[in-house]
Structures are given as structure tokens and as C-alpha cells.
Amino acid sequence: MSGGEYWESTLDADRARTVRELLESATAADGVAPVSEQAVLSLSAESGARHRVAIADGVVVGYANLVAAHDEHPAMAEVAVHPEHRGRGFGSDLVGSALAAGGPGTRVWAHGDLPPAQALAARLKLSVARELWQMxxxxxxxxxxxxxxxxxxxxxxxxxxxxxxxxxxxxxxxxxxxxxxxxxxxxxxxxxxxxxxxxxxxxxxxxxxxxxxxxxxxxxxxxxxxxxxxxxxxxxxxxxxxxxxxxxxxxxxxxxxxxxxxxxxxxxxxxxxxxxxxxxxxxxxxxxxxxxxxxxxxxxx
Incomplete structure (x- = not known):
């Protein structure tokens, strides 16, 4: 991986647009949005969220959103990898980076809890901390x-x-x-x-x-x-x-x-x-x- 290996407090308009396109591709492939509405809104607004964009060979291949711990609540992260670039370790890298940057107790959302997310959690020895039901x-x-x-x-x-x-x-x-x-x-x-x-x-x-x-x-x-x-x-x-x-x-x-x-x-x-x-x-x-x-x-x- 090259470039985009750091956390940013804001994204410029072009980068935000590219991330949205990645999220749309992931949604189409998985049948579920990889990040929340709150994370999407934070791409173009001052929100306190931090962003990490993964780039390989000049192409945006992954994205992570991190909200810092506050009060008694732990840091929360959301991660997405472009469908054409999966299976190359980008997801593990982004999740690991989010866990390290967020500090002890950081949680990472798996929207829909799809089998690849379950497999990644098992490899990283992560456990279920919270469930959000859609009814x-x-x-x-x-x-x-x-x-x-x-x-x-x-x-x-x-x-x-x-x-x-x-x-x-x-x-x-x-x-x-x-x-x-x-x-x-x-x-x-x-x-x-x-x-x-x-x-x-x-x-x-x-x-x-x-x-x-x-x-x-x-x-x-x-x-x-x-x-x-x-x-x-x-x-x-x-x-x-x-x-x-x-x-x-x-x-x-x-x-x-x-x-x-x-x-x-x-x-x-x-x-x-x-x-x-x-x-x-x-x-x-x-x-x-x-x-x-x-x-x-x-x-x-």
C-alpha cells in the first residue's frame, strides 16, 4: 500500500467524492451499506470524525472512519474496501489501524455482519461488543x-x-x-x-x-x-x-x-x-x- 496511510480530520471535495463512489460500489456488491449515515455526512462536514483513505497504485481501495472515545463511550470505527480490491489485506490493515488509533475498547462496525466481516473478526480475535437490530x-x-x-x-x-x-x-x-x-x-x-x-x-x-x-x-x-x-x-x-x-x-x-x-x-x-x-x-x-x-x-x- 502506498499513500493515504495516515488519519485526516477533513477530506477535500475530490477525495470525499472518491470515497462516496467506493461506498456506493461496496453497497451494490454487498446489498448493505458498509458505513452509517453519520459517517457519510462526516465526509463533507466538520464532525470530529477522522478519516483514513487507503491507496494502492494511485487508486483509492479502502476507507476507514473513526470517532474518538468520549465520556464513557469507546471510540467507534467503520471500514469499507472496494469490491475489486478485496482479499489483499486492505481490510485487515484498516481495521488494525483503527483499533490502534482509537485506543483501548475501540469498536469496529460490521454492517450486516456479513461472512467476510465475521472471518476478519475471527482472524483478529475480535469479539461481539454490541448489536444494532434492523426491524x-x-x-x-x-x-x-x-x-x-x-x-x-x-x-x-x-x-x-x-x-x-x-x-x-x-x-x-x-x-x-x-x-x-x-x-x-x-x-x-x-x-x-x-x-x-x-x-x-x-x-x-x-x-x-x-x-x-x-x-x-x-x-x-x-x-x-x-x-x-x-x-x-x-x-x-x-x-x-x-x-x-x-x-x-x-x-x-x-x-x-x-x-x-x-x-x-x-x-x-x-x-x-x-x-x-x-x-x-x-x-x-x-x-x-x-x-x-x-x-x-x-x-x-
């Missing part, structure tokens, strides 16, 4: 429970940037425990609001009618137009910890599901931590079943 539900042929908003609550949609601060506050309070979701900034909200898929009518807010500017919880939906046919997503459901126990998670999830079905979508997906038993229970009762698993591996102490 799916049919919308076209199965019934949805009726949406009933209880007295003392108002359900409305996103009114514009004026709601941004409250959505951010609730998100970070609800996911304070979460290594990726809990540290959002206003820039993270703005970046997603500027995406082509964003629709303010698909961002639902639960508020107290007596204080309509104070958000109790929200459900941010998303539509994956790149899938054929398009698929809906329960993108983020966040409930203010002070409003827990009022059934807001189920209410907001249902509001989003009714909206996505009204848009003509036949299927909806979501992601949840495999060990979040309360969330898994809620989504299972709403008809979701596990479809695949993303696994975070770490070095065995």
Missing part, C-alpha cells in the same frame, strides 16, 4: 392500530427551524446514554434538514397544549427513495425523560406509521439496540420483526 414491518397488507391522541396532548408536525432547538434538546436528553445519537449538535439537525429526503410533514411532535413550544417527544420519519420500491423508516423516536411513562413512544411511532402508509409505502424499517428490551418489546407489539443485525466488534481484553 421491518409490512404496511401494505397488515392493519395499523387506530391513532388516538389522549386528552392533554397535542400532536403536530415540524413548524420549521424554530422547533430545532427543542428537537435537539429532547434528542440529547433521550439518548444521553447512546454513543452516536446522544451528542447531536445544531449542525447535525441542519445537515439532516437539508437532505433531499427531509419532509417537515413527516416529523411529528408531541406537545402540551398549555406550552406548545415545549416538545415532550418527537418521531422523525424518513423515506429511502434509493430503494426500489421506496421504504419508510422510523428514523428517530425521542421522548423527554421527564415525559416518560405517558405512552408517547407508541403514540408517536403510530403517527409516523400512518403517515408513511398514507404516502403509499409498502414497508417500513427501524434500527434499535439489540439489548434495549423495552424498545424491542414496543416495536414487536407494533408488528416489527428483526430483519438483519449490525455488529460492533472489539478486541478481547
Amino acid at each position: 421491518r414491518r409490512d404496511l401494505a397488507t397488515s392493519e395499523l392500530p387506530e391513532l388516538v391522541v389522549p386528552d392533554g396532548l397535542e400532536l403536530r408536525t415540524y413548524a420549521g427551524p424554530s422547533d430545532g432547538a427543542e428537537v435537539l434538546r429532547v434528542n440529547n436528553a433521550a439518548f444521553a446514554w447512546h454513543p452516536e445519537q446522544g451528542g447531536w449538535t445544531a449542525q447535525d439537525i441542519d445537515a439532516r434538514r437539508s437532505e433531499s429526503w427531509f419532509d417537515p410533514k413527516g416529523l411529528f411532535l408531541a406537545v402540551d397544549p398549555a406550552a406548545p413550544d415545549s416538545v415532550l417527544g418527537f418521531h422523525w420519519t424518513k423515506i429511502h427513495y434509493d430503494e426500489n420500491p421506496p421504504v419508510g423508516e422510523v428514523y428517530v423516536v425521542g421522548i423527554d425523560p421527564a415525559a416518560q411513562g405517558r405512552g408517547l413512544g407508541r403514540l408517536l411511532t403510530l403517527a409516523g406509521l400512518h403517515y408513511l402508509r398514507a404516502r403509499g409505502l409498502a414497508e417500513v424499517l427501524l434500527y434499535t439496540e439489540g439489548d434495549n428490551l423495552a424498545a424491542v418489546h414496543t416495536y414487536t407489539r407494533l408488528g416489527f420483526t428483526r430483519s438483519h443485525v449490525d455488529v460492533a466488534y472489539s478486541a478481547t481484553p
Whole structure:
């Protein structure tokens, strides 16, 4: 390997474009994206993530994304190798580099936990540290429970940037425990609001009618137009910890599901931590079943 053997805090536009092309090739070959949305967004924004681009014979053959450890959360890495350059040790090199750069406890995501990723983890003596489940539900042929908003609550949609601060506050309070979701900034909200898929009518807010500017919880939906046919997503459901126990998670999830079905979508997906038993229970009762698993591996102490 030559060139690109160091970690960079930013990528120039040409390099970011080349990495995106690599990621698209890997997605087409594997049927699953090799890195998260957060990693893709970090290619062209100041995010705190670091990047390593592997180059062989002047060609970009691999990419690694590394987010440093923060608070009690370990460093997290994501790695992709171009399908035409696999089997030459680039993946092992990038994973090893990420583990070394991230420090003790660093975790490396294997999206879809495909057999090559399992084999690489076995060679490097890595063990499963975390599971992220993708769950799916049919919308076209199965019934949805009726949406009933209880007295003392108002359900409305996103009114514009004026709601941004409250959505951010609730998100970070609800996911304070979460290594990726809990540290959002206003820039993270703005970046997603500027995406082509964003629709303010698909961002639902639960508020107290007596204080309509104070958000109790929200459900941010998303539509994956790149899938054929398009698929809906329960993108983020966040409930203010002070409003827990009022059934807001189920209410907001249902509001989003009714909206996505009204848009003509036949299927909806979501992601949840495999060990979040309360969330898994809620989504299972709403008809979701596990479809695949993303696994975070770490070095065995």
C-alpha cells in the first residue's frame, strides 16, 4: 500500500467524492451499506470524525472512519474496501489501524455482519461488543392500530427551524446514554434538514397544549427513495425523560406509521439496540420483526 496511510480530520471535495463512489460500489456488491449515515455526512462536514483513505497504485481501495472515545463511550470505527480490491489485506490493515488509533475498547462496525466481516473478526480475535437490530414491518397488507391522541396532548408536525432547538434538546436528553445519537449538535439537525429526503410533514411532535413550544417527544420519519420500491423508516423516536411513562413512544411511532402508509409505502424499517428490551418489546407489539443485525466488534481484553 502506498499513500493515504495516515488519519485526516477533513477530506477535500475530490477525495470525499472518491470515497462516496467506493461506498456506493461496496453497497451494490454487498446489498448493505458498509458505513452509517453519520459517517457519510462526516465526509463533507466538520464532525470530529477522522478519516483514513487507503491507496494502492494511485487508486483509492479502502476507507476507514473513526470517532474518538468520549465520556464513557469507546471510540467507534467503520471500514469499507472496494469490491475489486478485496482479499489483499486492505481490510485487515484498516481495521488494525483503527483499533490502534482509537485506543483501548475501540469498536469496529460490521454492517450486516456479513461472512467476510465475521472471518476478519475471527482472524483478529475480535469479539461481539454490541448489536444494532434492523426491524421491518409490512404496511401494505397488515392493519395499523387506530391513532388516538389522549386528552392533554397535542400532536403536530415540524413548524420549521424554530422547533430545532427543542428537537435537539429532547434528542440529547433521550439518548444521553447512546454513543452516536446522544451528542447531536445544531449542525447535525441542519445537515439532516437539508437532505433531499427531509419532509417537515413527516416529523411529528408531541406537545402540551398549555406550552406548545415545549416538545415532550418527537418521531422523525424518513423515506429511502434509493430503494426500489421506496421504504419508510422510523428514523428517530425521542421522548423527554421527564415525559416518560405517558405512552408517547407508541403514540408517536403510530403517527409516523400512518403517515408513511398514507404516502403509499409498502414497508417500513427501524434500527434499535439489540439489548434495549423495552424498545424491542414496543416495536414487536407494533408488528416489527428483526430483519438483519449490525455488529460492533472489539478486541478481547
